[in-house]
Amino acid sequence: xxxxxxxxxxxxxxxxxxxxxxxxxxxxxxxxxxxxxxxxxxxxxxxxxxxxxxxxxxxxxxxxxxxxxxxxxxxxxxxxxxxxxxxxxxxxxxxxxxxxxxxxxxxxxxxxxxxxxxxxxxxxxxxxxxxxxxxxxxxxxxxxxxxxxxxxxxxxxxxxxxxxxxxxxxxxxxxxxxxxxxxxxxxxxxxxxxxxxxxxxxxxxxxxxxxxxxxxxxxxxxxxxxxxxxxxxxxxxxxxxxxxxxxxxxxxxxxxxxxxxxxxxxxxxxxxxxxxxxxxxxxxxxxxxxxxxxxxxxxxxxxxxxxxxxxxxxxxxxxxxxxxxxxxxxxxxxxxxxxxxxxxxxxxxxxxxxxxxxxxxxxxxxxxxxxxxxxxxxxxxxxxxxxxxxx
Amino acid sequence: xxxxxxxxxxxxxxxxxxxxxxxxxxxxxxxxxxxxxxxxxxxxxxxxxxx
Numbered sequence: 371x372x373x374x375x376x377x378x379x380x381x382x383x384x385x386x387x388x389x390x391x392x393x394x395x396x397x398x399x400x401x402x403x404x405x406x407x408x409x410x411x412x413x414x415x416x417x418x419x420x421x422x423x424x425x426x427x428x429x430x431x432x433x434x435x436x437x438x439x440x441x442x443x444x445x446x447x448x449x450x451x452x453x454x455x456x457x458x459x460x461x462x463x464x465x466x467x468x469x470x471x472x473x474x475x476x477x478x479x480x481x482x483x484x485x486x487x488x489x490x491x492x493x494x495x496x497x498x499x500x501x502x503x504x505x506x507x508x509x510x511x512x513x514x515x516x517x518x519x520x521x522x523x524x525x526x527x528x529x530x531x532x533x534x535x536x537x538x539x540x541x542x543x544x545x546x547x548x549x550x551x552x553x554x555x556x557x558x559x560x561x562x563x564x565x566x567x568x569x570x571x572x573x574x575x576x577x578x579x580x581x582x583x584x585x586x587x588x589x590x591x592x593x594x595x596x597x598x599x600x601x602x603x604x605x606x607x608x609x610x611x612x613x614x615x616x617x618x619x620x621x622x623x624x625x626x627x628x629x630x631x632x633x634x635x636x637x638x639x640x641x642x643x644x645x646x647x648x649x650x651x652x653x654x655x656x657x658x659x660x661x662x663x664x665x666x667x668x669x670x671x672x673x674x675x676x677x678x679x680x681x682x683x684x685x686x687x688x689x690x691x692x693x694x695x696x697x698x699x700x701x702x703x704x705x706x707x708x709x710x711x712x713x714x715x716x717x718x719x720x721x722x723x724x725x726x727x728x729x730x731x732x733x734x735x736x737x738x739x740x741x742x743x744x745x746x747x748x749x750x751x752x753x754x755x756x757x758x759x760x761x
Numbered sequence: 762x763x764x765x766x767x768x769x770x771x772x773x774x775x776x777x778x779x780x781x782x783x784x785x786x787x788x789x790x791x792x793x794x795x796x797x798x799x800x801x802x803x804x805x806x807x808x809x810x811x812x
Contacts, residue, residue: 491790498783505772513763523771594797598790605789609782744783751782755775 381423385661392664393417393656396553405560409533412649413553416656419457428457428657434546436461436658457657460650465541465548470651472619475534477644478746479599479623480636482714486740487747488598489587493710495690497744500710501752502686503529503679510678516671520544523756525672528555529679530749531562531713535616537651539753543760549658550669552651554676562716565677569684570708570724578692579728581703583737595628606751612761613754620750683711687741702737709738712745 396414400407419427429437429452437454439445439462448454464470487493508526511517517525520543527536528551536555540548558565570579599621606617626636691707705724709717718738725734 488790488794491787491794494783494787494790498780501776501779505776508775509768509772512768515763519764519767519771591797591801593801594794597793597797601789601793602786605786606782609785610778747786748779748783752775752779755778755782756771759771759775 376424378423378425383423383661385665386421386423388665389417389421389659389661392659393421396557399557399560406556408645408648409556409652410560412652413556413656416457416653417659418656419653420657420660425455426452427455428461428660429454430660430663434663439463457654460654461657464650465537465654466545468538468541468615470647470654471534471537471541472615474644474647474651475538475616475750476619476623477639477647478534479620479625480627480639481644482620482624482627482743482746483739484598484624484743485590485595486587486736487743488590488594490737490740492694493740493744494748495694496687496707496710496741497712497746497748498710499690500683500687500707500712500741500745501530501748503681503683503711504749504752506682507675507679511671511675514671516668518544520760521547521668523760524551525675526679527749527753527756528558528672528676529683529711530745530752531555531559531680531683531711531717532746532749533559535749535753537655538616539756542757546663547668547672549655550664550672552655553659554672558676558680559713559716562680562711562713563720565680566684566708566711566717566720567724569681570688570705570720573685573688574692574704576728578704579724580732581701582729582732583703583706583734585733585736587736587740592628592630596625599624599628602747606747606754610751610754610758612758613751616750616753617747620746680711684708684717687711687745703732703734706734706738706741710741710745710748712742712749714742714746715739717745718742 393414396410399405400410431437436458439454439458504526507529508522511522511525512519524540524544524547527539537552540551603617603621607614623639626632687707687710688704691704695701705721709721711717721738722735725732
């Protein structure tokens with residue numbers, strides 16, 4: 371434009387401008403509406419970084435995949451020559467290698483309190499059946515012809531409403547869809563308070579929503595708390611070997627929390643450690659959304675299918691709770707089944723709020739936290755099962 | 762071309778295995794909970810120190 375000097379204006383496309391608007395919306399939702407800010411703000415900024423032409427933060431191959439990063443010795447040379455960008459390095463060593471999602475899950479484990487699940491093991495059933503959305507959406511996505519089998523499985527796992535397993539599975543099976551799937555998964559988790567109430571109302575009667583549950587669960591001993599993560603890890607690893615990385619990290623993080631002698635490690639894992647990993651994940655996921663990759667029919671389909679996944683996941687949990695009630699003398703409030711979709715702790719809060727609205731004496735939060743935690747374990751198991759079947 | 766047997770295997774089989782795995786985890790957690798509660802030692806009263 372000015373002799374040897376070149377600005378980026380000439381390289382801007384309409385797609386880039388649409389992506390700027392999407393990035394602006396995400397940053398606005400994160401900062402102003404406080405919707406998952408620790409993820410949406412980095413994702414939004416990552417989108418800006420990759421859609422500003424000639425910036426070179428993330429280089430793509432003509433097929434739409436991030437450029438391959440060679441060995442460590444070639445790295446500096448490749449960055450200097452503009453063959454790869456900084457975010458290519460983060461993507462390859464952090465996400466493609468699965469290191470970041472797994473370490474984030476360790477941090478999540480260190481922040482998770484499993485006592486409600488230990489006190490009421492039937493929560494596992496709600497967590498399991500709330501995975502219905504994953505498989506229903508898998509069928510719809512695959513039979514629509516828009517997605518391959520592997521891609522359809524990754525679209526389905528959004529219904530598990532758990533970030534790290536979603537990223538882990540998608541990075542392994544459909545890396546090209548990692549950007550839109552991660553964005554939709556985290557955005558919809560933030561939208562749980564809007565998405566779930568109408569589905570819960572549709573599937574339960576006012577009388578069911580008003581069912582009173584004693585606010586206190588039984589006391590859980592320290593020994594049970596320590597045995598739980600070890601036991602869950604060993605049994606899950608034997609049943610679904612491919613879930614070992616996810617469940618292993620999740621349960622190890624939790625073990626650090628409950629031993630009583632590794633508090634410093636647990637605080638580190640659930641503090642700055644997870645924060646740093648989360649913004650690296652957000653920034654890199656944002657950089658996986660150049661206009662040419664993101665603005666496709668597949669992305670629109672993912673946005674729509676994710677709603678279906680949440681709806682069927684919520685329904686699966688509620689239907690199971692209603693079924694269990696047929697055999698119980700002291701009925702449970704079927705809404706707690708809806709918390710099996712994970713989305714910790716949003717869906718449990720939704721149940722608590724709706725329960726109190728239906729019956730002001732009700733305090734369902736702790737009852738709903740059990741299925742909530744079980745849902746996180748169930749999603750990791752599902753990711754392992756799908757990996758075992760498709761990888 | 763949609764491979765319906767693959768769909769059935771992944772959706773039906775996958776969901777079935779998920780339910781089975783979580784039921785097993787549920788039963789194991791329940792049994793361990795019962796065992797721990799029953800075998801937990803009763804709090805031992807500390808003997809008063811002799812003056």
